[in-house]
Amino acid sequence: MSFRIAIAQVSSESNHFVPGFSELEFFSNTGYLLEGEDLLRLDSSDTEIGGFLSVLLGDQEVEVVPLIAARANSANPLSDKCYTYLKDQILNRLEHNPSIQGILISNHGSMCVQSKDDPEGDLAQSIRKVIGSEAPLAITLDLHGNVTQEMVQASNLIIGYRTYPHSDAFKTGEKAAKLLMQTVRGQINPVVALAQLPLLLTSFHASTEGNGPFAKLRKEADQIEQTHLKVLSASVFNVGSYIDVPELGCSAVVITNNDKAEAKRCANKLASQHWNDRKSYEVEILEVENAVRLGQEIEGGPILLLDTADTTGGGAAGDGITLVKRLLELKIMESTLATVVDPETVHMCRGHAIGSKIQIEVGHRIDSRWGQPLKTKATIMNRSDGRIRYQGGIFGGTEVSMGPSVVLKIESIQLLVTTYPTYEWAHEQYDSMGMYVEQAKFVCVKNMMNFRQGYADIMKGFFVVNLPGPTPTNMRLLPFQRIRRPVYPIDKMPDVITPKVTTNL
Ligand SMILES: [Zn+2]
Structure with a gap:
């Protein structure tokens, strides 16, 4: 049988x-x-x-x-x-x-x-x-x-x-x-x-x-x-x-x-x-300048700046650049790693050699509702076909692609620009491009949970920073139109409710 x-x-x-x-x-x-x-x-x-x-x-x-x-x-x-x-x-x-x-x-x-x-x-x-x-x-x-x-x-x-x-x-x-x-x-x-x-x-x-x-x-x-x-x-x-x-x-x-x-x-x-x-489940969110100041008071690194509103594992396009813009405005001197999805910028870098300095316009190309691109000069530091292999998580042991990718240097920030948004488990994306998280003071992470495991042995601290995007830690910020109301935390709800229970038989 x-x-x-x-x-x-x-x-x-x-x-x-x-x-x-x-x-x-x-x-x-x-x-x-x-x-x-x-x-x-x-x-x-x-x-x-x-x-x-x-x-x-x-x-x-x-x-x-x-x-x-x-x-x-x-x-x-x-x-x-x-x-x-x-x-x-x-x-x-x-x-x-x-x-x-x-x-x-x-x-x-x-x-x-x-x-x-x-x-x-x-x-x-x-x-x-x-x-x-x-x-x-x-x-x-x-x-x-x-x-x-x-x-x-x-x-x-x-x-x-x-x-x-x-x-x-x-x-x-x-x-x-x-x-x-x-x-x-x-x-x-x-x-x-x-x-x-x-x-x-x-x-x-x-x-x-x-x-x-x-x-x-x-x-x-x-x-x-x-x-x-x-x-x-x-x-x-x-x-x-x-x-x-x-x-x-x-x-x-x-x-x-x-x-x-x-x-x-x-x-x-x-x-x-x-x-x-x-x-x-409420989350404490800091303005970028406050997170940076608190991070600077901590000895060593990496300190994670969590761009939770652009979590690629939650479906966000990963094209948010507002955090990088804020860090440049703050003129931070410390070595910092960041990442953004922007196929057009990757494409634009194609004809330029490693070491070239070029004018770029990067970020918020997929979804302009959450911000405007960063216009600046950047040096091309590295490039690859974007293949990465996951060490754990739901993709553990499989290989995926960020698509053609480049690393750009803007002041003290190394910016990884990829073609596709990929799931962030640990720091496989940065590792694959020779961007060493252990050596950075600040690492920008577009994730709200996996960093706890992926950076467990090395991080000296982490802060959720207040940034715009489609995966906020505060559900009240999203323009829901079709969900059933009332619902917590958007509406006022009673302290005690009876869940709706159904069965398959
Ligand atoms: Zn999940």
């Missing part, structure tokens, strides 16, 4: 506050796009697919049916054409592989498409139509995923990451695959309960390490998993995604073995704790 198990991945986090739409090239450039058997190349990666394969390839009774693996950095929503291609790849391959007995899908949860608010729900429903009502369907999600009614209705298992910074994509895949196989073999009968909250929280204080509010919530979820015998999985989702869709909010998903009431009770408990701690 053998079980035919299909596996697929379509993963990117969207941001509605960045103009335009992402095309298929965005996956192949900033992540990976592997079709059919090529997907098996992720066998030894740290990704969810690596986790799926570790279980399935080790099971003598399983025949793996690889569909597609597409992962990109976060960005603006996908174009309809791009999404339709990815969806058709999955559905066509499923139609050519009848008798699928189970399927594992890796999604982010907060992906959007040009004309679809919930493509992951749509994908799950469409897969369900092809495979029928019997074969179990498991979905893995980022813990920033926005879990929807449609996803829950179409699936048998929903498993979120447990860690932030995200270091457990593999384990999440592994867990989903184990539970899926138990379901396929009839050993368990999972019931999914989803508790949704009118709550939007940014990620800055949402680490699962230490004693912050989200770490405590995750510990409570662990406790529920360990002490409630019927609970198969408890996931909590801290949604501060920058997508403007009606069904946006934090949630909890609890899966039990055939006990609907218990699943609902536990999901409600976790969501209520999340609500009660909501005020602990």
Whole structure:
């Protein structure tokens, strides 16, 4: 007897506050796009697919049916054409592989498409139509995923990451695959309960390490998993995604073995704790000059200046240059590293030799709503094809591209200019260009969480600085138009609320 198990991945986090739409090239450039058997190349990666394969390839009774693996950095929503291609790849391959007995899908949860608010729900429903009502369907999600009614209705298992910074994509895949196989073999009968909250929280204080509010919530979820015998999985989702869709909010998903009431009770408990701690997620933000002054008072470096409003891992274009402008106005003398996405500037540097001094106009070319370009003279210090290899995180062990890239020197600042925005795990981007973070006094980082891990051994301090952009740490700053109201923290809300709890059965 053998079980035919299909596996697929379509993963990117969207941001509605960045103009335009992402095309298929965005996956192949900033992540990976592997079709059919090529997907098996992720066998030894740290990704969810690596986790799926570790279980399935080790099971003598399983025949793996690889569909597609597409992962990109976060960005603006996908174009309809791009999404339709990815969806058709999955559905066509499923139609050519009848008798699928189970399927594992890796999604982010907060992906959007040009004309679809919930493509992951749509994908799950469409897969369900092809495979029928019997074969179990498991979905893995980022813990920033926005879990929807449609996803829950179409699936048998929903498993979120447990860690932030995200270091457990593999384990999440592994867990989903184990539970899926138990379901396929009839050993368990999972019931999914989803508790949704009118709550939007940014990620800055949402680490699962230490004693912050989200770490405590995750510990409570662990406790529920360990002490409630019927609970198969408890996931909590801290949604501060920058997508403007009606069904946006934090949630909890609890899966039990055939006990609907218990699943609902536990999901409600976790969501209520999340609500009660909501005020602990507020972030202290400093003006650039204050952060620099405080940094100068600290001996040594690097001191991180966090441009959280231009977080490329949150979908921002990464083209913000306001921090560099402010540092130049402040005439800082210390060695400083910064980064910006600007394909036009990279292109302009092409005909000039290393060491040339040229006039540039850099930054805010993709989205001028958040600022104006910096016009200055700069010296070309280095250039490359932009290939980088990640040492950890959701891309761990894979290679992606920043696109053609150059390093420019402007006064005491070394500015890395790339063609594409890439996910910031540690400092792989700077390393690849010979920009040494250990030797810099200030390092500008477009990230709100991973720096805690990536710079843990070297940083002497960090400050969130007040800058414009589409991924602020204060959700009140964004021009949401379609989210359901009232919602915290934008509207005045009661202290006690009842989460909306639904199940898949
Ligand atoms: Zn995430």
